[in-house]
Amino acid sequence: MRVEADNGRSTTVGRMLVGSDQQLREEYRLRWFLNVAGPELISGVIAVLSLGALLFWISRPTERVFGWLALVGLFWCFWNLQYFADSVPFDDGVFWTLNADSMFAVFWAAFGFAATFLDVPHRRRIILASAAVCAGAIAIRHGLIATGNNPAPSYLIMWPLAFATLYLLGGAIRRSPSIENVAMFSAMTVSTAFGFPDLILLSTTWRGVTFQLQPYGGLLVFLAFGFAIGKRVLVALAAVEDVNETLELRVRDATEKLGQSEAARRRLEGGNAVDLERERMMREIHDGIGSSLITALAVAQRERQSPNTIATLQRSISDLRIGVDSLEPINGDVVMLLASLRHRMDRELGDAGLVFVWKTMLAPPLPWLDAVGALHILRILQEGIGNVLKHAGASKVEVDCVGAARNGVDGVLVTIADDGCGFDGSGRQGRGLANIAARAEALNANFSYESALGSGTKLLLWLPLVIGTVETA
Numbered sequence: 001m002r003v004e005a006d007n008g009r010s011t012t013v014g015r016m017l018v019g020s021d022q023q024l025r026e027e028y029r030l031r032w033f034l035n036v037a038g039p040e041l042i043s044g045v046i047a048v049l050s051l052g053a054l055l056f057w058i059s060r061p062t063e064r065v066f067g068w069l070a071l072v073g074l075f076w077c078f079w080n081l082q083y084f085a086d087s088v089p090f091d092d093g094v095f096w097t098l099n100a101d102s103m104f105a106v107f108w109a110a111f112g113f114a115a116t117f118l119d120v121p122h123r124r125r126i127i128l129a130s131a132a133v134c135a136g137a138i139a140i141r142h143g144l145i146a147t148g149n150n151p152a153p154s155y156l157i158m159w160p161l162a163f164a165t166l167y168l169l170g171g172a173i174r175r176s177p178s179i180e181n182v183a184m185f186s187a188m189t190v191s192t193a194f195g196f197p198d199l200i201l202l203s204t205t206w207r208g209v210t211f212q213l214q215p216y217g218g219l220l221v222f223l224a225f226g227f228a229i230g231k232r233v234l235v236a237l238a239a240v241e242d243v244n245e246t247l248e249l250r251v252r253d254a255t256e257k258l259g260q261s262e263a264a265r266r267r268l269e270g271g272n273a274v275d276l277e278r279e280r281m282m283r284e285i286h287d288g289i290g291s292s293l294i295t296a297l298a299v300a301q302r303e304r305q306s307p308n309t310i311a312t313l314q315r316s317i318s319d320l321r322i323g324v325d326s327l328e329p330i331n332g333d334v335v336m337l338l339a340s341l342r343h344r345m346d347r348e349l350g351d352a353g354l355v356f357v358w359k360t361m362l363a364p365p366l367p368w369l370d371a372v373g374a375l376h377i378l379r380i381l382q383e384g385i386g387n388v389l390k391h392a393g394a395s396k397v398e399v400d401c402v403g404a405a406r407n408g409v410d411g412v413l414v415t416i417a418d419d420g421c422g423f424d425g426s427g428r429q430g431r432g433l434a435n436i437a438a439r440a441e442a443l444n445a446n447f448s449y450e451s452a453l454g455s456g457t458k459l460l461l462w463l464p465l466v467i468g469t470v471e472t473a
Helices: 021-059 064-083 092-117 123-146 158-175 179-202 214-302 307-326 334-352 371-392 431-443
Strands: 355-360 396-403 411-418 446-451 457-464
Touching: 021 064, 021 214, 064 092, 064 214, 092 123, 092 158, 092 179, 092 214, 123 158, 158 179, 179 214, 334 355, 334 371, 334 396, 334 411, 371 396, 371 411, 371 431, 371 457, 431 446, 431 457
Parallel strands: 355 396
Antiparallel strands: 396 411, 411 457, 446 457
16 A cells, blocks of 8 residues: 655655454444544533633633633644644644644643642743743744655753753742642643653654554543642632621620710710709709799899798708709719708708717719609608707717618618607607608619617618619618
């Protein structure tokens, strides 16, 4: 059998077999699958995956590794066209020239992918240098063809680039022996090894493998590269999920804190509104009723009205001032409340000719004490001192305030004691004591008294630090 080739290019002829029709057909089907159907299937798979990588890179240009993966796949698909392209729509010589040159582009794209994926320092310069190597190899190949020599030596220039890619991947394994690094290194090693029998097969002197292995090695490389990217994407997605969970927790915490701040702001606004309203009421009482009572007292004194009228006006003014004092913010300080009462009743107490002893010591503040509670306490004290002035016939009165626990519960004890005539505590309570007991109950406090005929009287008012901890007397 004589085969002639006059197209000016190197021509490779497959091994000739002689045998029965059945034997030859079986051999033909196997060779056809390995040389044509297999590379076609591989090229189709790689083309679809490359298109997906290309679209992803177009949508996210910063993810350059997807662009390199697309280049690897597209160059490899074009290189594999030689296995099943019967005819092309342009010059046959141009097609085969581009097809052969695409092999160099495949090695360059694989090296660029590895350098980008591993984030090699100065990778742009390294990739440009590898591009120059590929361009030089292509120029040498065309020079050998132009001079009528075998272009196979030009292919050997690609091996250093392949080994450089293996060097990068091997270094990545040393730094981090992850499954994706091992997969890329293994696939690139197998693909590089497949290149040697393919070159020997082209020389027509070897009778070993009867089909080219590179298409199958290319599938391994592309799948390993794709797996590495996919693993990195999954890790990034997991990190994003963790970040989202962290952000959700932070947002939830920030929302809760914002809600607390908003509640505190509303309370502050409410407190400011109460303070403003309290100031307004105090001003209205002082400028309205207070001024009217003071004017009435001045008129009564100038016109020499009866002493009872003048005393009534004076008590009314004193009661009004005590009521106004209860509106002053005291932050739960009972001692400050007693000091205000002493200031208001000082003149009345001095006119009574009694010796008053104030033993107001440091006492813990009552968080629950508001303006209403302050007024109740002032009225209780005012009632108790008033009873001493009216009924006790005493010469000395002691007012005591001290922190005191009762049954293991912290609180404040206020005591009013006189050395007057006293009364029979077993008898019926007077109206004054009933009023005091009612106000103490409104305060959720504990009121009691100790008295005997000729032994004076002691009134005790115990105020709990926390409401709801009081035992009845």
